Amino acid sequence: MERIVSFVLNGSEMQLRIQDHWTLLHLLREELGLLGTKEGCGSGECGACTVLVDGMAVNSCLYLAAEIEGKTVLTIEGLALPDGTLHPIQEAFVEQGGIQCGFCSPGMILSAKALLDENPAAGEEEIKEAIAGNICRCTGYVQIIESIQSVSSRAQEKVKVVAWQADEED
Amino acid sequence: MNQFHTVGKRIPKLDAMDKATGRSQYIQDLKVPGMLYGKILYSKYPHAKIVHIDTSKAKKLPGVRGVLTGYDIPEIKFGVYKDNRPLKAGKVRSYRDEVAAVAAVDPETAEEAISLIEVTYEALPGIFDPVAAMREDAPLVHEAHKTNILKMPWKLHYGDVEEAKKKAAYIVEENFSTTWVTHCCLGASGALAWFDYADNLTIYSNTQIPSLAQKDFIDALDAMGMKNRRVRVIKPLIGGGFGSKLDTYAYEYIAILLAHHTRKPVKIVFDRQEEFIATSTRQPTLTRIAQGCDKEGKLLFRDISMILDNGAYTSWGATTPSVMMMPITTLYKVPNVRYEAKCVYTNNTYAQAMRGYGNPQATFAIESSMDMLAEAAGIDRVAFREINANESGYVSPQNFKITSCGLKECINAVVRELDMDRPKEKGEGVGMASLIHVGGGARVYKSDGCGTIIKVDDFGKVNVFTGASDMGQGADTVIAQIVAEELGLAVDDIHVIHTDTDVCPWDVGAHASRTTFVAGNSALGAAKKIKAQVLEVASKILDTPEDKLVLRDRSVCSMEDDTRTMEFGKLLRKAHFSRSGRMLMAEHFYDPANENLGRDFRGNLSMTYTFGVHGVRVKVDEETGKVKILDYVAAHDVGKAINPMLLEGQVYGGVMMGIGYALTEQILSEKGQCMNPNFRDYKILTAKDVVPMKAPVLESSDPDGPFGAKGIGEPGCVPTAPAIANAIYDAVGVRIKNLPMTPERVLAAIREKRGIDLCGIQAGKDTGDACVVEE
Ligand code: FES
Ligand code: FES
Numbered sequence: 001m002e003r004i005v006s007f008v009l010n011g012s013e014m015q016l017r018i019q020d021h022w023t024l025l026h027l028l029r030e031e032l033g034l035l036g037t038k039e040g041c042g043s044g045e046c047g048a049c050t051v052l053v054d055g056m057a058v059n060s061c062l063y064l065a066a067e068i069e070g071k072t073v074l075t076i077e078g079l080a081l082p083d084g085t086l087h088p089i090q091e092a093f094v095e096q097g098g099i100q101c102g103f104c105s106p107g108m109i110l111s112a113k114a115l116l117d118e119n120p121a122a123g124e125e126e127i128k129e130a131i132a133g134n135i136c137r138c139t140g141y142v143q144i145i146e147s148i149q150s151v152s153s154r155a156q157e158k159v160k161v162v163a164w165q166a167d168e169e170d
Numbered sequence: 171m172n173q174f175h176t177v178g179k180r181i182p183k184l185d186a187m188d189k190a191t192g193r194s195q196y197i198q199d200l201k202v203p204g205m206l207y208g209k210i211l212y213s214k215y216p217h218a219k220i221v222h223i224d225t226s227k228a229k230k231l232p233g234v235r236g237v238l239t240g241y242d243i244p245e246i247k248f249g250v251y252k253d254n255r256p257l258k259a260g261k262v263r264s265y266r267d268e269v270a271a272v273a274a275v276d277p278e279t280a281e282e283a284i285s286l287i288e289v290t291y292e293a294l295p296g297i298f299d300p301v302a303a304m305r306e307d308a309p310l311v312h313e314a315h316k317t318n319i320l321k322m323p324w325k326l327h328y329g330d331v332e333e334a335k336k337k338a339a340y341i342v343e344e345n346f347s348t349t350w351v352t353h354c355c356l357g358a359s360g361a362l363a364w365f366d367y368a369d370n371l372t373i374y375s376n377t378q379i380p381s382l383a384q385k386d387f388i389d390a391l392d393a394m395g396m397k398n399r400r401v402r403v404i405k406p407l408i409g410g411g412f413g414s415k416l417d418t419y420a421y422e423y424i425a426i427l428l429a430h431h432t433r434k435p436v437k438i439v440f441d442r443q444e445e446f447i448a449t450s451t452r453q454p455t456l457t458r459i460a461q462g463c464d465k466e467g468k469l470l471f472r473d474i475s476m477i478l479d480n481g482a483y484t485s486w487g488a489t490t491p492s493v494m495m496m497p498i499t500t501l502y503k504v505p506n507v508r509y510e511a512k513c514v515y516t517n518n519t520y521a522q523a524m525r526g527y528g529n530p531q532a533t534f535a536i537e538s539s540m541d542m543l544a545e546a547a548g549i550d551r552v553a554f555r556e557i558n559a560n561e562s563g564y565v566s567p568q569n570f571k572i573t574s575c576g577l578k579e580c581i582n583a584v585v586r587e588l589d590m591d592r593p594k595e596k597g598e599g600v601g602m603a604s605l606i607h608v609g610g611g612a613r614v615y616k617s618d619g620c621g622t623i624i625k626v627d628d629f630g631k632v633n634v635f636t637g638a639s640d641m642g643q644g645a646d647t648v649i650a651q652i653v654a655e656e657l658g659l660a661v662d663d664i665h666v667i668h669t670d671t672d673v674c675p676w677d678v679g680a681h682a683s684r685t686t687f688v689a690g691n692s693a694l695g696a697a698k699k700i701k702a703q704v705l706e707v708a709s710k711i712l713d714t715p716e717d718k719l720v721l722r723d724r725s726v727c728s729m730e731d732d733t734r735t736m737e738f739g740k741l742l743r744k745a746h747f748s749r750s751g752r753m754l755m756a757e758h759f760y761d762p763a764n765e766n767l768g769r770d771f772r773g774n775l776s777m778t779y780t781f782g783v784h785g786v787r788v789k790v791d792e793e794t795g796k797v798k799i800l801d802y803v804a805a806h807d808v809g810k811a812i813n814p815m816l817l818e819g820q821v822y823g824g825v826m827m828g829i830g831y832a833l834t835e836q837i838l839s840e841k842g843q844c845m846n847p848n849f850r851d852y853k854i855l856t857a858k859d860v861v862p863m864k865a866p867v868l869e870s871s872d873p874d875g876p877f878g879a880k881g882i883g884e885p886g887c888v889p890t891a892p893a894i895a896n897a898i899y900d901a902v903g904v905r906i907k908n909l910p911m912t913p914e915r916v917l918a919a920i921r922e923k924r925g926i927d928l929c930g931i932q933a934g935k936d937t938g939d940a941c942v943v944e945e
Binding site: 034035037038039040041043045048077079080086090091095097099101102105106109127129132133134135139140141142145 | 441818819
């Protein structure tokens with residue numbers, strides 16, 4: 001079965017004809033060529049395919065494309081500002097060794113964003129909890145957690161994080 | 171002390187920005203026009219005759235462009251022992267045996283076509299236990315081989331172990347075992363192959379050995395009747411390696427065969443289940459170890475025999491004893507050593523290299539036994555290790571020459587950082603274990619070399635073409651730092667190309683923690699040659715003697731006259747655009763002066779050795795057997811940390827992999843079948859399992875390393891399991907001898923010690939009911 005869905009993808013409104021059985025991951029990667037979202041298992045066990053739907057981290061390999069009707073989707077490609085400025089979480093991952101092979105990174109970064117949008121000053125345990133569904137074989141998670149913490153610990157200063165919330169809040 | 175401007179700095183990985191923004195392309199992301207999707211049909215039996223294969227239905231399916239079986243292809247043999255074929259004919263020897271393959275216009279069609287292939291098998295008795303497989307009457311996995319025991323005589327005896335046994339004041343003897351674990355690279359395996367009109371092959375593949383893979387594929391083309399063709403291996407970004415990509419695999423040859431058959435590009439990418447089932451594991455081992463020391467605690471001998479489950483085919487796993495020899499002969503000073511290992515064919519999955527290459531298995535037995543011997547001798551465990559610790563200048567019985575050696579410093583660092591002597595609560599224990607690993611290359615192949623070409627452009631930017639392979643560990647960045655340091659440039663000025671055999675020089679591969687040392691030295695050599703050229707032209711242009719010039723801040727400057735300075739790019743343009751102009755290029759091939767192991771396995775395998783000590787504090791729940799890690803310290807002597815941030819990343823990642831190996835990870839294999847091919851049932855650690863970890867780095871400045879550096883890619887996961895086992899013993903007095911140390915195993919050991927059997931019945935209070943416990 002086919003249907004047409006309307007949704008907002010990385011800030012742009014979209015209208016697309018889709019097949020009912022497509023997953024959101026399939027839609028993003030195969031139909032829209034947004035290859036930043038990775039597939040590590042295809043069955044909801046690794047988090048590599050994490051994207052944000054209405055601000056919530058979801059495994060796009062399990063999420064049906066048909067369900068994005070009227071929703072807002074953010075993928076890794078839409079996270080940096082259009083001028084290329086990295087989101088503070090991206091910057092922290094780059095600067096603090098949160099990335100090795102990088103296969104888990106898009107999903108990991110988006111899970112972290114979902115957490116910090118909700119709880120900007122998240123502590124270590126909350127961070128671990130939030131990324132528990134994102135598997136990383138390379139880093140041992142230590143520098144990933146440190147990367148996220150380096151952003152959450154500056155929540156009070158309202159550093160650059162504000163810039164990314166401005167759109168959504170204003 | 172030298173002041174470095176890039177070496178020693180926490181410089182972000184060069185490709186991190188692309189990876190953080192979703193721009194990076196892995197094999198999963200590659201598509202080329204006209205590309206077909208390949209899919210493999212695996213065996214339904216662990217050991218069976220192939221009676222008949224009917225591919226007619228699959229061939230008729232619309233969208234299918236090619237179907238191949240083992241009967242359609244030429245005799246391509248691959249693997250360390252050349253005992254494997256891309257598609258099997260005659261019989262299958264394990265569940266992961268490739269029986270047929272399909273190329274189709276989309277993955278769904280390929281999948282459907284696979285399901286339409288009908289194979290008739292005649293089951294044969296399987297053999298899954300390596301000990302049973304060694305018996306005379308055991309079914310043969312390879313009939314032509316006549317026995318299941320591989321003809322690889324891993325056997326050494328230095329000194330006189332029997333004599334030493336007589337002299338020893340204390341002797342301990344014990345059996346240890348380890349099981350299958352797997353790499354779990356988040357980016358699964360894959361390859362994309364195509365031929366040009368003249369049958370030259372281009373293959374994109376996830377590989378850690380582009381140069382050796384190129385040779386394997388040239389051999390395959392030869393076997394296919396295409397002599398003298400060019401093979402170009404291109405490495406996309408790799409989603410983790412850890413040794414899994416150190417060999418060529420059936421799926422790569424199948425992609426090549428399908429591409430040739432269909433005259434189209436063919437891509438094969440594994441799904442997660444396939445990645446678990448059809449890629450190779452770490453080598454499982456059964457180890458018997460005896461060690462003895464004199465009254466003062468000096469080690470007198472080490473005597474080890476081992477049986478390794480090779481699985482159905484032979485990859486590098488079968489050669490891990492060559493690396494196990496290193497800790498066996500050289501971890502601590504042991505004058506008399508005997509070691510014998512037998513690799514045995516079974517109908518299980520076949521093993522490969524995995525981070526540490528046998529060292530974790532051997533070190534598990536050695537370091538567990540060290541604690542046992544210390545206890546038997548009544549000597550403190552730490553003191554016992556200090557008594558026997560290696561030192562600079564030591565030459566081991568295997569002729570390993572220890573140059574820089576920070577083992578004692580690492581022991582001290584662990585004692586201090588872990589606060590080992592502080593009082594413990596009930597159920598709490600501390601343990602330590604040391605490691606030695608090759609840190610300056612490892613001459614396992616005819617060459618241990620790596621080439622580098624450097625090309626400098628008109629704008630002061632530098633292209634470095636290296637044989638090294640980066641799979642995320644940061645080889646690209648370390649090489650850029652080394653070149654930038656030498657040329658007075660910033661890391662951003664350096665572009666490291668490590669992906670393409672058409673442009674990159676030869677390298678033996680990303681293994682043995684050798685890249686920083688070997689590729690680093692190679693890059694440094696090439697950079698020095700470029701520097702000499704720069705100084706030569708600058709001397710003329712700036713009218714200053716070469717020895718009065720320095721390269722710094724992207725410029726060439728006179729040390730004595732500030733006005734005689736020229737920006738790097740400008741200088742290069744001046745050199746280029748003049749009469750008889752020149753462009754600066756240099757190449758350097760570095761092959762370390764290490765030695766292949768000789769007939770008696772003696773030989774200085776590596777230019778230098780990395781040492782480390784891990785310490786851990788655990789709490790064991792005596793009711794559940796659960797082991798909780800309270801603190802972890804991993805101290806390493808790395809020579810020099812070229813990039814402390816990336817180095818810590820290697821240690822943290824290695825330790826977490828090691829903790830998984832110690833406590834949770836195992837392929838559950840039932841009669842050769844992987845019962846847990848997914849992340850739900852194969853327990854890889856998550857962020858919630860991260861333990862408080864410190865990674866003190868000791869810099870002994872190695873005389874042969876680039877800027878003093880030694881390799882550190884693998885050590886993090888080497889002594890993890892024995893450190894934890896020793897801590898468990900310290901905590902609750904039970905010695906766990908089999909990995910992984912699951913709560914069930916720990917609990918069973920605690921109960922056995924207390925004299926309670928697994929049904930909770932105390933010994934001597936027999937109720938008459940049978941106790942049946944399922945493993
Ligand atoms: S690919 Fe979706 S969770 Fe692994
Ligand atoms: S960086 Fe490789 S899986 Fe996370």
